Amino acid sequence: MSVFSRITMTVALALGVLFAPAYAEEITVKQGDLTLRGELTLAEGKTAKDGVILMLHGTLAHNKMEIMQSLSDLLKDKGYNTLRANLSYAIDKRASDMLDCTIEHRHQHADAVAELETWMQWLKQQGATKVALLGHSRGGNQVAWYAAEKDSELLTKVITVAPATADPEKAAKEYAERYGKPLADIVAEAKKLVDAGKGDSVMEVPGFVYCEKAKATAKAVLGYYQDDARLNTPSLLPKIKKPMLIVMGSEDEVVADLPAKLEGVKQDNLSVATVDGADHFFLDLYADELVDKVTEFVAW
Template identity: 35%
Template sequence: MQRIFVLLLALSLSAAAGEAAAKTVRLADGDRILLGRLLVPDGASLADGAVLMVHGSMAHLGQETVAGVQNALAEREIPSLAITLSLGESARTGMYPCEAVHRHKHSNAAREIGLWRDWLDRQGAGKVAVFGHSRGGNQIVHYALKAPPGALVAAVALAPATWSADRADSAYRTRHKRDRLADVKAATARGDALLRNHPFLSCPSATVAASSFVDYHRNDPGRDTPGLLGAYRGAPLLVLAGREDRVVPDLIAKMAGVKNPRVGFAVVEEADHMFLDFYAEDVADRMAEFLEDKFR
């Protein structure tokens, strides 16, 4: 019990130190402002390298998983920048609410990741690795696949999204009591018109641009992260899975079929999809080991 208390106290103090060193940064993108949380721990500098961190579905830079891993990286003297994808909004904070108008697309993320990667370069980041959780894990893999040569030294996908048509159909039917492909077909004919009181992602009744609905809900094998990795030729990639993950329950089995020397894979025992508390420490340990030779 005393050991646990001492460890919790140490984690609390290190997290507080990380918070003190963190600062909010703003990046202009046309008429929108993008927000990031830059954390450069004492004893480190951006010239040593930095991790660009991307959250999951409709989340933000302060979401527990991202914040936990970012603070744990700071304990290991690894600088990082956690970003909030705009989802079409300026200076967006917090979870994107169902009641907002949805005009964003899954496919928009790569562009904003690229803007922040270039920002880090302008700040003197010697080398950049990219990290993504859940949907963000799939989005960073897509970015890594198309990134210019030398843009990244590494990528880490934490519990990245998996996909199959059958599972997408079943999940949509269970959640919304409707047929996914019938709704996609109807929305495809509506262009950018707004669909009102319409199912969208986890929202039971949303106002969403028809083109956005199609982008998220159409058949798209590219959403299945393991399916992208057999021929992956991007920066060295580490995929991490939680043994008890029920959000992407097929990730471990699918990764067993990936045979690519550029792709590493590890399982965090007992972790679920969120990797909170001590599991964030496990993730940071594995990342630090993976990045050690990349940030030299």
């Protein structure tokens, strides 16, 4: 059975509700054995047919974190519909909370690409005629990864907000300093298990993403830590054919190397903007300026 045919709407939301005045509603869709959660917000007088901005949060976070909620509210006020996806991290019906570090981590960075495709197919079912993808931080990288490798006839614009960068040497140095063990040894152990067909084996590692003394499968370790150029957002840009906007904060210390990595990158379909004074999360009035840049770019 295809992904398209498996997707089901499991909330009590009749199709006619999509034509109601402004509202926000939790949506669930099936992806294999998982139920994914999201929140659809329709601007007043708008329906899915008017277009939807599909939004993705950052690392181990959720769809109701402050930046996601603020952007959705501001976009609604400007007449834009949004769908805020909540990544499952391989957990059925995962709550809208920061991910619990004590779980056995079975998720991989690229899982988000498949989940974005599921949401794109759901939007198509609802009659959406155009979709803009917007991702923040790691979500920005995952949105770019989707646009580079999956794309969609519905996808018209790609927006990455402070998208993640990657530098293997820097990552290895920071891991060793923080966790006291060479990252290369952990990755080699994980690869050995995966190559032996034991990718679901759980490893005890000193650190996994933001989590200390974590338990993660070998496939999960490789999914986040193997040397893969696609984890560095600028490396994905040449493969993206749709119009793109990258927005940076001038005071962002999380992806401080992003401006340098974008120097010399020239593509006719790429626009780059900076919000002066904003840090990685574009709080308060910086969110307003960010939304102004997004809506000017999307221009529906």
